[in-house]
Amino acid sequence: MAPSTHKVSSLYGKVTGAWGRTAVISVPMIFLLIVFLLPFLVVFKISLSEMDAVFFKDVWTWKEDVIALTVRYGNYVSLTQDSLYINSYLSSLKIAGITTVICLGIAYPFAYFMARSPADRRPTLLMLVMLPFWTSFLLRVYAWKMLLADSGVFNNVAIAIGLIGEPVKMMNTPFSLVLGMVYTYVPFMILPLYANLVKMDLRLLEAALDLGATPWQAFWRITVPLSKSGIIAGSMLVFIPCVGEFVIPDLLGGPETLMIGHVLWDEFFSNNDWPMAATVAVVMVGLIIVPLSLFNKYQAESTEGGRA
Amino acid sequence: MKISVGEMTSRFWMLAVFFFLYLPIFTLIIFSFNESPMVSNWGGFSLRWYEALAKDTEIIDGFKLSLRVAFSTGCSSVILGTFAALTLHRFKRFPGRTLFAGMVNSPLVMPEVIIGLSLLLMLVQVQRMFGFPDRGFGTIWLGHTLLGMAYATVIILSRLQEMSPSLEEAAQDLGSRPLQVFFLITLPLISQAIASAWLLTFTLSLDDVVISAFLNGPGSTTMPITIFSRARLGLSPSVNTVATLTVAVVSVGVFAASILMSRAEKRRALEMAAAYRGG
Numbered sequence: 001m002a003p004s005t006h007k008v009s010s011l012y013g014k015v016t017g018a019w020g021r022t023a024v025i026s027v028p029m030i031f032l033l034i035v036f037l038l039p040f041l042v043v044f045k046i047s048l049s050e051m052d053a054v055f056f057k058d059v060w061t062w063k064e065d066v067i068a069l070t071v072r073y074g075n076y077v078s079l080t081q082d083s084l085y086i087n088s089y090l091s092s093l094k095i096a097g098i099t100t101v102i103c104l105g106i107a108y109p110f111a112y113f114m115a116r117s118p119a120d121r122r123p124t125l126l127m128l129v130m131l132p133f134w135t136s137f138l139l140r141v142y143a144w145k146m147l148l149a150d151s152g153v154f155n156n157v158a159i160a161i162g163l164i165g166e167p168v169k170m171m172n173t174p175f176s177l178v179l180g181m182v183y184t185y186v187p188f189m190i191l192p193l194y195a196n197l198v199k200m201d202l203r204l205l206e207a208a209l210d211l212g213a214t215p216w217q218a219f220w221r222i223t224v225p226l227s228k229s230g231i232i233a234g235s236m237l238v239f240i241p242c243v244g245e246f247v248i249p250d251l252l253g254g255p256e257t258l259m260i261g262h263v264l265w266d267e268f269f270s271n272n273d274w275p276m277a278a279t280v281a282v283v284m285v286g287l288i289i290v291p292l293s294l295f296n297k298y299q300a301e302s303t304e305g306g307r308a
Numbered sequence: 309m310k311i312s313v314g315e316m317t318s319r320f321w322m323l324a325v326f327f328f329l330y331l332p333i334f335t336l337i338i339f340s341f342n343e344s345p346m347v348s349n350w351g352g353f354s355l356r357w358y359e360a361l362a363k364d365t366e367i368i369d370g371f372k373l374s375l376r377v378a379f380s381t382g383c384s385s386v387i388l389g390t391f392a393a394l395t396l397h398r399f400k401r402f403p404g405r406t407l408f409a410g411m412v413n414s415p416l417v418m419p420e421v422i423i424g425l426s427l428l429l430m431l432v433q434v435q436r437m438f439g440f441p442d443r444g445f446g447t448i449w450l451g452h453t454l455l456g457m458a459y460a461t462v463i464i465l466s467r468l469q470e471m472s473p474s475l476e477e478a479a480q481d482l483g484s485r486p487l488q489v490f491f492l493i494t495l496p497l498i499s500q501a502i503a504s505a506w507l508l509t510f511t512l513s514l515d516d517v518v519i520s521a522f523l524n525g526p527g528s529t530t531m532p533i534t535i536f537s538r539a540r541l542g543l544s545p546s547v548n549t550v551a552t553l554t555v556a557v558v559s560v561g562v563f564a565a566s567i568l569m570s571r572a573e574k575r576r577a578l579e580m581a582a583a584y585r586g587g
Contacts, residue, residue, distance in 0.1 A: 020486050025402060028392040028457070032411040035454050039426035046429055110325050113318035125322070127566065132329050134558045136515045138532050139551040142539045143332030146339065149543065153335060156349065183328065237417055244419020246518055251539055261421045268425060268522075278429060281422050292414060299413040300406070 040285070047278035048072055075279035085263065085280065089287065092260040095174070096242035099181040103189040103238050104231065106182070111193035111230075112223075115200070126194070133187055141180055141251050148176050148252075172254030180252040181242055189234040196230025197223075229298055236295035240288050260284055333555060340548035357545040361553075364546060370531035374514050377445060377530060381452040381513035382506040388453065389460025389505055390498070396461070397468040415458040424522030427451050431523070443525030451519040456509030463508065467501035468494075500569060507565065511558075 048071045079085045114125050132140065147153045148170040155167040170176050200223065208218040224231075246261035253259065260280065268277040311319075340358075344351025361367065392412050399405070415423060431447055434440075441447055475497070479489045517532045524533060531550070538544040 021399060024391055025395050025399060025408075028388050028395060028412070029404065029408055031388055031457070032408070032454075035427065035450060036411050036415065039430040042430040042433055043422075043426040106325060106328075109321050113322055117318070127562075128326060129329070131559070131562060132333060134511055134562055135333060135555050136532070136551065138515060138517055138536060138539070139336060139547065139554065140332050142535075142547055143336045143551070145539065146543060147332060147335055151346070151349065153339075183332070186325075186329075240417035241419055244421050246419075246421050247536070261419055264421050264425065274429065277425060281425050284419065284422060288417075288419070292417065293410075295417055296410045296413050300409050 043278045043281050046275055047075055047282045049275050050074060075275055076283075078276075079279055079283060084258070085260075085283075088258040088260045088263045089283070091258060092243050093287065095178060095181065095257065095259065096239050096245075098178055099185060099242050100189075100235050100239045102178065102182050103186045104235060107186055107189035107193055107234065108231075111190050111197055114190075114194050115197035122198070129187055129190055129194075137184060138247060141184065141248055144176065144180050144183065145171065145251055148179075171252070174254075174257050177249055177253040177257045180248045181245065184248060185238040185242060188237040192233040192237065193227065193230045196227045196233075200226055229301070232294060233298045233302075236291050236298070240291050240295065243288055244284055333551075336548050336551040337555060340545070340552040342545065342548075345545065357549045361546055361549045366529075366534055367531060367546065367550065370529050370534045373445065373528060374531040377448050377452060377520075378510045378513040380449050381456050382510035384449070384453045385456030385460045385509040386464075386502050386506045388457040389464050389509075390502065392457065392461040393464035393468055394494075396465055412458055412461050415455050416462070420455075420516075420518035421522075423454065424451065424519040427454070427519070428522040443523060444528040447523040447525070448520050448528065448530065451523045452509075452513040452516060455516070455519065456512055459512065460502075460505035460509055463505040464498055464501045467498045471497055500572060503565075504569075507561075 050072050114122065114129075117125065145152070149155070150167045150169060150171065152171070154170070155164075158164045159167065204222055204226070205218050208222050209215070213221065244261040244264075245259060246265050249257060249259040249262050250265075253262075261284075264277050264280045264284070267273050267280060339350075341353050341355065342349075342351055343354035343356065392408075396409060396412070427447075427450065428443075431441065431443070431450075435442070471494075476489050476493050479493045480486075484492065515532060516530075517536045520530045520533055521536075524530065535547055535550060539547055
């Protein structure tokens with residue numbers, strides 16, 4: 001802080017400063033505690049209860065001055081015993097993993113070329129990447145349904161030009177699901193990678209080339225390691241939401257690709273089993289807690305990296 | 309002019325990715341003018357689905373509600389986002405900072421089913437205790453604000469980080485009180501980021517299905533919920549017309565906004581240059 005501020009700030013200024021600081025911090029803090037953290041505690045609590053005829057039973061009961069805590073871990077037990085849950089957890093992790101790898105494979109070269117293109121062209125390219133993001137995600141996923149259906153655009157065109165005789169089944173397969181996931185999430189991979197690559201100090205590459213590295217070596221040993229934080233950020237931005245994705249598996253997935261987000265939805269909306277839905281959610285949070293803290297660590301670092 | 313192999317690869321890759329990104333959008337637009345009720349068979353040009361849309365009260369009512377929610381979400385998100393961004397930017401040390409940063413950033417990646425379910429279960433408990441709130445506009449707004457706030461914070465925070473602290477220090481040195489500094493210096497400097505954050509959160513809210521599906525109540529069906537339930541049943545021409553209209557509005561809006569912003573940016577650069585010359 002500049003020394004002159006001490007001179008300026010009167011007692012009044014100090015008081016408003018401290019008061020202002022508390023106000024600035026507490027408004028979003030209280031909102032997040034109530035709307036983000038508290039609901040998780042409620043979910044955890046409900047996952048330990050069970051359904052009676054119409055509603056879940058409360059974990060805490062208070063009768064005649066006795067507060068009783070009844071923890072029912074039956075939901076967690078049935079989670080481990082029913083292969084439906086285990087399989088859908090595993091297949092969610094697998095599909096999210098595959099999606100992340102494909103996104104990285106598409107996005108890294110793209111972001112790299114974008115960052116190395118002439119500076120005056122970059123804003124336009126960036127806008128073209130962002131533009132689909134501004135049009136409804138739901139509608140873009142729906143569009144793939146049109147393209148991939150048995151009587152969809154791809155099959156019709158391929159039959160019309162004589163490429164195939166019979167429609168090829170593409171919808172409701174792992175293929176259509178992963179395609180939809182990659183399509184939706186690839187911009188989330190491009191943007192952090194681009195932000196990282198465009199800031200890179202190109203003199204380091206020049207130095208490597210001067211010292212006799214081939215361009216390929218320079219790429220793998222200088223560019224890729226330097227873009228590590230962009231790779232991590234992008235991968236987490238893709239992987240974590242993919243694990244719990246619901247809309248894409250519902251519209252494009254099929255019977256072989258059960259994902260946990262979908263299981264949660266069915267438990268809640270079709271079976272009306274709230275405690276079970278809550279249990280599924282708690283275990284899902286457990287699955288993503290490591291990538292989530294990795295993501296938070298990266299975000300915190302990029303926050304500290306400011307000029308202030 | 310000879311183009312190198314590297315340049316060729318670069319152009320090809322970029323074109324292929326853009327083709328991939330835009331193909332579904334153009335397909336939606338083209339087939340919205342399709343005469344045939346078989347959505348993916350071309351049967352000639354027609355505006356019949358637009359006429360049908362004009363009479364589709366379910367979609368129109370949903371759209372009105374979605375607009376209201378999105379507008380409110382944009383406003384509440386940028387206000388909370390500004391507070392959160394200021395907190396993360398200014399106050400490097402306070403109890404609970406790590407928790408705070410985690411809570412701000414997590415909704416960016418947290419699967420929406422978890423956000424929706426947990427908020428709903430909490431609201432149900434609150435309702436059992438106090439008799440309110442009923443599910444509807446307010447609860448959807450609350451859920452969208454949680455998500456929108458996270459995005460708004462990221463956008464506003466990155467603008468704060470680019471900003472030179474000397475401007476605020478100068479104002480302080482000249483005797484401005486903290487609130488004056490904020491309204492006279494900081495707020496004008498971050499106004500552009502606030503505008504983009506508002507637009508983005510507005511769009512996010514207008515688009516959201518999952519959180520709304522958990523938090524909506526009887527009589528409060530947003531447009532995406534209606535579209536989603538139709539898309540689940542199969543292909544529906546009405547969805548295409550909605551998509552085309554959205555794309556039209558969004559492209560006009562984005563182009564207008566980008567022109568306005570680049571103008572504002574140029575003017576600011578000129579003013580800055582003039583100020584430096586003057587000093």
